[in-house]
Every structure is written in C-alpha cells, then in structure tokens.
Amino acid sequence: MRTVAVVGTSLAGLRAAQELRAQGFDGRLVMIGAEPPYDRPPLSKDFLLGKVSADDIALAGRDDLDALAAEWHLGVRAERLGREGVTLADGTTIAADGYVVATGAVARTLAAARNLTGVHTLRTLEDAVALKRALAAGPSSVVVIGAGFIGAEVASACRLLGHEVSVIEAMPVPLAPVLGARMGAVCGELHAENDVRLVTGVPVAGFSGTGRVTGVRLADGRELRADLVVAGVGARPATEWLTGSGLAVDDGVLVDSGCVTANPRVIAVGDVARYRCPLRGVRVRAEHWTAAGEQPGVAVANLLAGSTVTHFARHGYFWSDQYGRRLQFAGVATEDVRIAEGDVASKRFVATYHRGDVLTGVFAIDSPRPFTRLRRAL
Structure with missing residues (x-):
C-alpha cells in the first residue's frame, strides 16, 4: 500500500492518520477535509461560555501535524468516491490504494x-x-x-x-x-x-x-x-458524497466489527460508520468522542492487513457537562436500574444497569471515582 487518503479531518480522521504512522505506514498520506482538526465537545460548553478560544480547541499542534508528513487538502470537500479515486469540489482527483472514510455527521x-x-x-x-x-x-x-x-x-x-x-x-x-x-x-x-x-x-x-x-x-x-x-435535533451521517461509490450506506457507512466495508481497501470510522457491534449483536453508530478516538486503531490495523483481523469491541462511553455538573455514562441502559452509591435527590450518585446478573451499564452525576470503578466491571 503506497497511498492512503483520509477523507475527514476531525477527531476520527486525525486519529486514523496518527495510527497509520504509528502502525508503520510510511507511504503517501493524503488528508482531505473542509476544516482543520479541532475538538467539538467544547463548542456547546466552554466555547459558548468564553472559557476557551478557537485556538484552544485545536486537536493537534503544528509539530504534531508536521510529524504526520501528510499532504493536506483543507477547505475543500470530497464530492465523490469512484474507481479513479476521491474527487474534490475543486476538481482534483486523488487516487489511493486505501481510503479512510471519516466525514462524520452534519446537524439536522x-x-x-x-x-x-x-x-x-x-x-x-x-x-x-x-x-x-x-x-x-x-x-x-x-x-x-x-x-x-x-x-x-x-x-x-x-x-x-x-x-x-x-x-x-x-x-x-x-x-x-x-x-x-x-x-x-x-x-x-x-x-x-x-x-x-x-x-x-x-x-x-x-x-x-x-x-x-x-x-x-x-x-x-x-x-x-x-x-x-x-x-438540537440530532445529526445525520455525511454520506452524500459516497453515492455511486458501491459502498453500502444505511444510516451511515455499513462496516463489519473491524470497521471495514465490503471493499477491504476502504474503512470507515467515527460518526459516519455504522459498525456491527460484537457486544450487542447489532449495527450501531457510536456518535461519541471516545469511539471516534478508539475505532481508528482497529480499523487501520485491518486496512494495512488487507482483511479484518481485529475487532472493535468496547463499551460506549460519553460525558456531558450541564449546569456545573458532570454526567457520565458507559455501556447499555436497561429497565433494571439500581442506585449503587450516593443520593439521587442531591444529584450526586452512581446508578447501574443490569440484565439478570450481568452489569450492562453505569450512569453517574458528579461521582467520577465510583463511576470509573464500576465502569471497569462492564
């Protein structure tokens, strides 16, 4: 594999590029995206509150980006993926041996x-x-x-x-x-x-x-x-540019448990990927920061191997800051929810979800230490 094109330069795309280099790919690396890499979670919190600036939410510094030795095409969107390669809005076509689809989602x-x-x-x-x-x-x-x-x-x-x-x-x-x-x-x-x-x-x-x-x-x-x-009515996967590509798309790019499409030369990661979750037995789109950061390591290993040799099997995790409180959740919710520690009325507690004797999920408000302890038991 001599050239890999990463389409999408937010968290999942950046992590994919970093994983490619970390896992030994030393060929031509092409990064394509409408925006430079930045962290999205602060946008609805500290950025609106004026606690951080646009510079503060950059996902990587200049030295980190230079270390990728990548060819950057920023400020331009991919318009289609075909046999000839990725065609950009400015008419440029980039041919590659492998493709990473990391175009994320757009607000509804x-x-x-x-x-x-x-x-x-x-x-x-x-x-x-x-x-x-x-x-x-x-x-x-x-x-x-x-x-x-x-x-x-x-x-x-x-x-x-x-x-x-x-x-x-x-x-x-x-x-x-x-x-x-x-x-x-x-x-x-x-x-x-x-x-x-x-x-x-x-x-x-x-x-x-x-x-x-x-x-x-x-x-x-x-x-x-x-x-x-x-x-704030949700987001839809950014897949319009894949029309006619031959890739299966249904509420996201359909991939296996290793984030690989039916074409082993194409992987999809982050919000745009609808992967088969080994832990749940169904296809899911994990629209969370942690998934976008963790999936690329698995997907890139499979891309470089030419087939699915490893699988993404991790419980979903996300957090939210609301009214000065930290909310955390991991796993899957069920109707059997129990208060494991703390007091619900004071909004400082940890709740656990169960399916029979099996712990399936953990939710907490302002209780990071017990949450972390229970999360490890998932």
Missing part, C-alpha cells in the same frame, strides 16, 4: 425554519461562532429544541450566560432512549433546578416571525416567545 435542520434568521444549529466551529455572537447581542428569550445532550448543554450555557431559556422535547422523558426513563427524568430535573423551563411530550408545529423568528409554535396550540432558537 428544521425545514419550517429555513427562511428565518435567529434559528441556529450547533455542529461546527462556524456554527458555534455564529451562536456565540448572537447570544452576545442579548436575546431575552432562548428556546432550545431537543433535550438531548447537545440541547441540554446549550441550554445550560445559555442559562449560565443569564438568558431566559426554555427547552422543548418531543419525547415524554428526555434522554430516555439512552439512559432509560428513570435516569432521563433525573436529567430533566436539572433544567427546572436551574430555572429553565422544560416542555416535554409535545412536538414543534412551526415558527412565528417574518424574516426573523419571534416564537415557536407547539402541536398542542401553545406558543413560546423566542428571540433566538437553537435546534
């Missing part, structure tokens, strides 16, 4: 708000800069649509900045698909405890305003005043 948008200003999403640094600027203008009322982790973090940051905040969640209980109904309800309480209005079980029906948003209309007829809206 709300079609009803397409022609309104004042409605934001948060996925990229550009998104965060625009939202931070809008918040600095002093909107009196912020509405966050979606009480998932991004939505909750944005709501937390907005409240800490002194804004009046409402959160709308279509499901009856926030985060129930991830944490289960009981722990999801506990997370929902964090909003009320910080003077944030949480509306659940009601979808958004539309928006008010001509040119600029002035309100959010709910399906039950209510309307919430809004000077600024943030849509």
